[in-house]
Amino acid sequence: MDNNFLNQQCGIYIVYPTSSELKSIYRAKNYKTKVNNQHTKIGITKDSFGHREGAYLNNFDKEVIFLPIAVINTEYLDNTEKIIKLALCEIYSRVGWSREWFHATDRKAFINIILNVLDNSGVCYKSID
Numbered sequence: 001m002d003n004n005f006l007n008q009q010c011g012i013y014i015v016y017p018t019s020s021e022l023k024s025i026y027r028a029k030n031y032k033t034k035v036n037n038q039h040t041k042i043g044i045t046k047d048s049f050g051h052r053e054g055a056y057l058n059n060f061d062k063e064v065i066f067l068p069i070a071v072i073n074t075e076y077l078d079n080t081e082k083i084i085k086l087a088l089c090e091i092y093s094r095v096g097w098s099r100e101w102f103h104a105t106d107r108k109a110f111i112n113i114i115l116n117v118l119d120n121s122g123v124c125y126k127s128i129d
Contacts, residue, residue, distance in 0.1 A: 007050030011071040011125070012080065014110060015056050016040045019063040025098055027059050033096030040104040042084055042114065044077040069114055071126040084117045
């Protein structure tokens with residue numbers, strides 16, 4: 001999908017580090033929860049995908065993959081994220097105190113769960129291929 005389009009859109013994404021080195025999930029505040037390439041995060045952005053991607057590239061020294069999954073109107077994001085996290089918690093354990101980071105390396109399965117929840121939620125969304 002066109003990067004200019006994504007830089008103006010809100011929705012759901014996943015992100016995961018590419019390095020085996022454990023790094024803080026939020027370096028600016030030195031959060032104690034640390035993740036590496038064995039972990040995956042589900043997240044929402046109400047600003048834009050481009051804005052969120054930049055923050056992760058900075059936090060993880062550009063050693064991160066950021067994948068927008070679906071464009072969704074901001075009014076539905078919070079509730080949709082909660083439903084998705086509940087579904088992910090049934091399969092994956094969380095990392096540390098974080099509510100969005102999971103012990104997950106099979107990103108295809110992770111994305112399929114997200115899309116399955118979206119399909120069954122009744123929320124209007126546009127999948128990003």
